[in-house]
Amino acid sequence: MQPPTARPQSIQPTVDEELGPVKLNTYDLGVQLEDTTASIFQKMGYSVEKRQRVQTKSGATAEIDILLVRGIRRRAVECKNYDQSRSVGIQDLRVFKDKLGDTGIASGIFVTNTYFSEDSEKLANSTGIELWDGDKHREKFYAYAIGRIKNPSLVQDPILPLTLDFSSASSLSLRNNQSVRLFSSVLLYHPYFLIKHRLQAIRKDPTGKSHTITDSGTYFVDALDGEIINRERGVVENIAGLFKKKEERMESREDKMVSEDLERIVPISKPVLSSSDYQVSVAEPEVTEEDAARIVKAHVAEKNRQDVRYNAKVKGEIETRSFRVLPRLSEVSIRGTKLVYVPKWDLEYESGQASFSRRFLASSGRTLEDGLAKCQKCTLLKKETVAVCEVCGTPLCEKHAYQEGGWMCEDHISDKLREETKGTGFLSKFKLGRG
């Protein structure tokens, strides 16, 4: 595989020009979305065919961006390459869902370089379509060593300790664990900069009185894309353009969880070990420490724009007025920077016709994503999975799991059992009673 194209991207400073533009050496996801996605799945162990025409039930053909094949499993991948400000909407998901239905491909993955709207996420959730937004794609890009990675033995920077080990991360607690197979496991070390800052801006109001604005704290900057992941500490004003996208990203659940781990868990200096059980990928930072510091400075200055009130005497009366303070980048000082690696498990399982992703923060052990956790036959409130169907692989809850030899979904039990259980309204109890 070729290394990602490092295309310098310039971002205009928002407050003043004194530090010049912030340059990000980030990979050009836009152009290569389909290619990189295909490479990721190839590394995962799929055979991939791009731009594949597949027969539909009506006899016509439909084009699949990437068709994945692994044993008896076929999966369709849809790639949508959008402008940074545009999200994937429900209409895009509907079209893909219909395509899956028409072609009879049971499993679908929708990949974008941006993000998904809330209703498109809901639709995906109810139909079992796996979603990869820009952040997830980027993680996979490095996890599967397509992005720049470094030799684990050369890691000098501190890491969050690995508390959730491989056997705990990969273990399942289903009634038929043997029907689910782990086929790809990666421990990804994702780099983040911890940047301590302090702002002090002193301004005189028109009456000559001094006002001091101070702010200090630590920001975490994703070293793969230059985004601040813990921005939520009160953004004063939302300036159009640059900060728009970042405000949206602020809501990312994964960023929030990583930030919490970086706040609570003390990094250690310990060698990163390789293992024969899983692949270890250590991502090289794509953003320099200097640029991460500039990004923080710009954000702090921006965030602390404010109107300061003062009392003026007008015609003998005291009147409250305000004046605007725009902190300068030079008034933000950087009190320290540190690169810390956060380990994340990225596990892929397969069962029957189905495949599942499970991702965990390896330090706190918290779940980022678990495609196996919830029953796919439940419609609204999805219950916890107790077994998978041994024919199709669908995760099933207590109510939707039937035992007939092995564990089955309703579609795969015999006509006889279906007939027997028909009309009882309590299928699972009936079935469980018979053991």
Ligand SMILES: [Zn+2]
């Ligand atoms: Zn269910």
Ligand SMILES: [Zn+2]
């Ligand atoms: Zn089934």
